[in-house]
Structure formats: structure tokens, C-alpha cells
Amino acid sequence: MHHHTSETHQYHQNDIPGTNGLPILQSQALTREQVFRCIVPTCSHLVHLPDDGILVAWLDAKTGKSHSVKTHVAYHNTALSCRAALRAQGYDLFMDLSDRATRAHWLLIVQRWAGERAATSPHAGAPSNNTYNQRLAILSSLFVYARRQQLYQGDNPIELLERRKVYQYAGAQAIDPLEMRKLLATIDRTSLGGMRDYALLSLALHTGQRVGALGEMRVGHLTRAGGTSLQVMFPRTKGGKTNARQLGEETSAALSSYLEQVYGPRWTTQGNAPVWISLSRNQSRGQALSVQAIEQICARRLGTSKAHVTRHTAAKTLDQLGISASEIQDFLDHESLATTGRYLKVLKRAEHKYSRDLEQIFGISTLSKGGVRSDGDH
Structure with missing residues (x-):
């Protein structure tokens, strides 16, 4: 196995302080579990090889494409969070899902996980539909990569989960x-x-x-x-x-x-x-x-x-x-x-360009012709 000298590694070495050129993958054969600090300094996760092999390869490819530390951390967090939810129920990310009952339960766990707020989140309530869809998109990317590299022989189960309706820029607001x-x-x-x-x-x-x-x-x-x-x-x-x-x-x-x-x-x-x-x-x-x-x-x-x-x-x-x-x-x-x-x-949706016209037509005014009446007037 080669030393890890991809574009991603070079980017982290040259652009991000504190990397010290630490490779994730080592040259010796992986005959026992090896634990390494993630190559991205701001990512708090440890890498367990060979168990995390597919994740490492996928993250390396994604980070090398975007050159974004934020993307790496988001993808790493999402993959490990979902895997933890599956393992808590006796399942795993990459497993045989040919049995219908197994597949149905697996999908239900993932669907529930995607729709729940992370335990570390400072916000309350369910996450937005956009967050739900983004989590599924990240997982789908992992399965697509694993299949393309022939690291996983099954299909992409995430394709079976329906995405939620998102109204683009629905939360966009501007200050006058x-x-x-x-x-x-x-x-x-x-x-x-x-x-x-x-x-x-x-x-x-x-x-x-x-x-x-x-x-x-x-x-x-x-x-x-x-x-x-x-x-x-x-x-x-x-x-x-x-x-x-x-x-x-x-x-x-x-x-x-x-x-x-x-x-x-x-x-x-x-x-x-x-x-x-x-x-x-x-x-x-x-x-x-x-x-x-x-x-x-x-x-x-x-x-x-x-x-x-x-x-x-x-x-x-x-x-x-x-x-x-x-x-x-x-x-x-x-x-x-x-x-x-x-x-x-x-x-511009909150703007009402006909507001003044309608006020004039309907006679809407802050002034009353008869003046202000006391509470006793009826």
C-alpha cells in the first residue's frame, strides 16, 4: 500500500496549519486494527483501519475535489452518525440487504436518523427538509463511490428513500x-x-x-x-x-x-x-x-x-x-x-407594489372624519 500523497494530502499540508504531513494510510500491511488522527486538523474523529477503509477513501476523494475542510467535516460527521444509529440496532452501513425485512428495517432506521436533530445541535425541533435531504445525499454519494470502486457489491439503498419537498430560498430575508x-x-x-x-x-x-x-x-x-x-x-x-x-x-x-x-x-x-x-x-x-x-x-x-x-x-x-x-x-x-x-x-415577495393604490381606493386612513370617540359612544 502506498504512502498517502494525493492532491488532498498535499493541500492539507500546504494550506492548513498543524497537519505536519501526517498520513492516514501507512505502508505496512493492515493485519490488525490501527487508529489514526484524521488528516484534517479541525475534524475531531479518529480513523480506525481497516474498518473505516471505505470511508477514508471516499472522504479523500470528496475533499480532494472540493478542497473544503467544511465539506470534509460535514461528510465525516454524517457518515459516522448514521453508522452509529445503524449499529445501535444491530445493523451497519455496508451489509447484505437482499432480505426484504432486513432492508425495510435498515431503511426505516436511516430515515428516522435523517429526520432527527443531532444530539450536539444547539437548536431544538426537527431539522429542516433541506438538512434531511442533504444527509441522504451525502450517504448516497458514499454508496455511489463504493460501488464505482467495487468496494461494495450491493445496490444504493438510499435511492429508495424519498426526498422531502424543499422550497428554494424560502428562508431568504433582506434588511432594508x-x-x-x-x-x-x-x-x-x-x-x-x-x-x-x-x-x-x-x-x-x-x-x-x-x-x-x-x-x-x-x-x-x-x-x-x-x-x-x-x-x-x-x-x-x-x-x-x-x-x-x-x-x-x-x-x-x-x-x-x-x-x-x-x-x-x-x-x-x-x-x-x-x-x-x-x-x-x-x-x-x-x-x-x-x-x-x-x-x-x-x-x-x-x-x-x-x-x-x-x-x-x-x-x-x-x-x-x-x-x-x-x-x-x-x-x-x-x-x-x-x-x-x-x-x-x-x-421581493414581501413587497406590495399595489399597497398605496388599494389604500386610496378603499379609503384606508389613519384619520377619522368624525374624530376620536370616547368609550361611551355607541
Whole structure:
């Protein structure tokens, strides 16, 4: 067996601190169980070989394709969580499902698992239909890979489970531009936390980027674009693409001021240091903000924990300014114009362009011709 020198391994070695080039697979024959730390530093799972062999190969292929640590962790968590649910009932992920009763029970376990909130989740209630479908899609990907590599001889049982109806962008909400302006103005930028939050939200609004891409920003992704402006190269946007955006002077100034407070006047030399750091009084201080931490900033500053609100607000504001749908498509990194059209339609659904006309026709007014009557008048 070869040393693990795939593109994924090289990516982790070069781009992610703390890897130390640790391979998952070793050259000696697997005659007994061997346990290794997952090659992705932010993934807390241990790898048990040879038991996890198919999972390791699948994860390596998926991470190598997307170059996303977030994708790896999500896939690893999902696969192990489902396998644990199956093993608790005496089943397993890869097993003989030719018996109808066995297959029916196996499918029921997986279906229930996909529709239950994870024990570690901070949220209550059942997960969204989108989460349910995503879990099944991840598992289906595992079976497709295993069959293609001839590591599993059965069919793909996940195809038998029906997906749930999802209304695309149903939760998309935008904040009125004037209201957003007021919210940004209330941030006290005399503190480091205020400087960070203002720069983060300003850049999010200015670029329309997803929270995952914002969270993975490193100082080395920022370069001078002439004058005082900065350019940011988002390393891994959706689909594994890179995306360069030039920032305006004011956004660049807010970001530069914050980074100078964190790393000093020579902040541009910090390379792989995170742009958005935790200021908590615990072991996470100084480390990169997690997606959850960015959501908490949005909740505190904007009144909603949905970090995509900045993306939605930027898109809707561009539409109100008369920017063409094709340009907004490019701004949002959408693959198709149809996707952008559906997106904007949802964002505008709460608008009532006939509201004033109907008020005038029906005579709806805050004033009463007869004045205000006392409670005793009938």
C-alpha cells in the first residue's frame, strides 16, 4: 500500500496549519486494527483501519475535489452518525440487504436518523427538509463511490428513500438598506470587537459572499489593488471555485484599521493568520472565528443569526438600484440566471407594489372624519 500523497494530502499540508504531513494510510500491511488522527486538523474523529477503509477513501476523494475542510467535516460527521444509529440496532452501513425485512428495517432506521436533530445541535425541533435531504445525499454519494470502486457489491439503498419537498430560498430575508445603515452606525468602533464586527459586516455586504468563504479568509488572501484599496481572493467559494473581489476604499480602510490593531503595522506579512479572530476569554482567543461565531455576531449586530442576511440584503439592494439580473448573477456566483431570478423573486415577495393604490381606493386612513370617540359612544 502506498504512502498517502494525493492532491488532498498535499493541500492539507500546504494550506492548513498543524497537519505536519501526517498520513492516514501507512505502508505496512493492515493485519490488525490501527487508529489514526484524521488528516484534517479541525475534524475531531479518529480513523480506525481497516474498518473505516471505505470511508477514508471516499472522504479523500470528496475533499480532494472540493478542497473544503467544511465539506470534509460535514461528510465525516454524517457518515459516522448514521453508522452509529445503524449499529445501535444491530445493523451497519455496508451489509447484505437482499432480505426484504432486513432492508425495510435498515431503511426505516436511516430515515428516522435523517429526520432527527443531532444530539450536539444547539437548536431544538426537527431539522429542516433541506438538512434531511442533504444527509441522504451525502450517504448516497458514499454508496455511489463504493460501488464505482467495487468496494461494495450491493445496490444504493438510499435511492429508495424519498426526498422531502424543499422550497428554494424560502428562508431568504433582506434588511432594508436604510435600516442596515442605521445598524452599522450603532457599532462602537473604539473597541477591537466593534472594529472587527464592522469590518466583517461591511465586507460581507460589499462582496455578497457566503459565510463559509468569509470564515476561511486569511491575511494572505488580501493584496493591495492600487492606492488604498484592497483585493481579496476568496480561497474556496461554493463548488471549490476561487473568487477575487476588489474592495472599495472605505471598506478597505475599515478592514486595514482592524487588522493593524490585531497584527500591527506590518499585518500584510502575516500570511496564513486568520482575518477574523475570536476575542473570547478562553482557549479560542486569537483563533479563526467559526461559522457559529459569525452567526452570533449577526444576531447581536443585525438582530438575526442568519448570516446569509448580508448576502440577501446586498442582492436585493443591487436589484433596487436597477442592476441587471445577469450582473447580480455574477455578483452572487450563481451558476445560472434562472437561479438568480428565483432568488430575487423570493427576496421581493414581501413587497406590495399595489399597497398605496388599494389604500386610496378603499379609503384606508389613519384619520377619522368624525374624530376620536370616547368609550361611551355607541
